[in-house]
Amino acid sequence: MRAQYLILPLLLLIANVSFSQVKRTRGAFLMGGNFDITIVAKDSITAEQNIDTVIAEISRIEYLISDWKPETQVSRVNQNAGIRPVKVDREVLELTERALKISELTHGAFDISFAAMEKIWKFDGTMTTMPSPEAVQKARQKVGYKNIIINKDSSTIFLKLPGMKIGFGALGEGYAADKCREMMMARGITAGLVNATGDIQAWGTQPNGKPWRIGINDPFKSNDLVGVIAINGAITTSGSYEKYALIDGKRYTHIINPATGYPATGLTSVTITGPSTEMANAFSTSIMVLGKEAGLKLLKQFPLYKAFMITDTGKYVASRGFKIEKLRR
Structure with a gap:
């Protein structure tokens, strides 16, 4: 039955079951987006208490790294x-160090200093005209990971250029999901799932022993899925179909190519699976900029990570080992 699916960029397909363990899910607005936290535990009280712990941990991280809260570091x-x-x-x-290593690895396709471009690009539905080439060029001059200076001895970060800005939108939620899994495992919670606005970290199994199942949205068909995969680990999707600007009938993704200052083109959706949500998010964002060929070449260096891409023309491209279950119509 199609009615059982709620459509999100990535969606947990939840079965209502009752076994020796219970499963509880709660939503919360954190880090500027919607989180869904699922915990499998021996009883409902334990599950709810651990959901509280997860929410507290995500809030702690938010007050360290969120760039939209003026009081954060x-x-x-x-x-x-x-x-x-x-x-x-x-x-x-x-x-920040890990972000810079990814920037070097991707030759700048991933760059946390892209945040300076937010001054001229708006992806909240309010932008209806293209920024001028002069405005793009001026903002792009403030982008460049090599101008982010880290001093380990003094534990400081310095942005060399006035007007520079860093943002962890492409890493922060994934990092938080990984930290919560680590914390829950240390507390004896051997199964659960953190859905950080589409960046998902799942561990263990559902109470019935079946794996967690994640649906991947079809970017060209509203309220539809291209397929489902079983997951024990991380899965993230970057795409141009949830957050974008519609200008003169053309959709522009919120993922900016740091080299040009303009939204990335060629791919509509990139889904990555692997052990770390933080790294999966970094790869999905990077590959949206790099494109399918360079993206597949990049992932060959990291065999634990797999990719499923959808091009702007609707073609499916999967790296070796990416297993997707097509839905029966």
């Missing part, structure tokens, strides 16, 4: 761009 780094280094917690420093 990342916001203070941005406020002091071109002025002085800002001392941050080791956790923020290490997340």
Whole structure:
């Protein structure tokens, strides 16, 4: 029955079952988006208590790395761009370090300093005309991961250019999901799922022993899926069909190519599976910019990660080992 599916970029397909363990799911608005937290535990009280713990952990991370809250450490780094280094917690420093390594790996296709482009691109439905080439070029001059300076000894981050800005929108939710899985496993919760606005980390199985099943949205057909996969680990999707600007009848993705200052083209959707949600998110974002050929070449260096791509023309491209179950019509 198609009615059993609610359509999201990535969706947990939940079966209502009752076994020796119980499953509880709760939604929360965190890090600027909707999170769904599912915990499998011996009883409902234990499950609910651990959901509270997960929400508290995500909130803690939000108040470290969110760039839209002026009091966070990342916001203070941005406020002091071109002025002085800002001392941050080791956790923020290490997340920034990993982001810079991904930038080097992808030759700049992934770049947390793309956030400076947010001044001229709006993907909330309000933008109806293209920014001028001059505005794009001026904003692009503030983008460049090589101008992010980390000092490990003093635990500081410095943005060399005035007007620079870093943002963890392409890593933050995935990082939070990974941290919550790690925390829950340490507390003896051997099964659960954190859906961080489409960046999903799942571990263990459902109470009936069956794997978690995730639906992948069809970007060309509203309220439809291209297929479902069983997952124990991370799955993320980056795409141009949920968050975009519609200008003169053309859809522009929110994922910016740092090299040009314009939205990426060629791919409509990239889904990545693997052990880490943070890395899967970084890869899905990077490959939207790199394109299918360069994206597949990149993933050959990381055999634990698999990709499923949908091109702007609707063609499906899967890396070796990506297993998807097509839905029966």
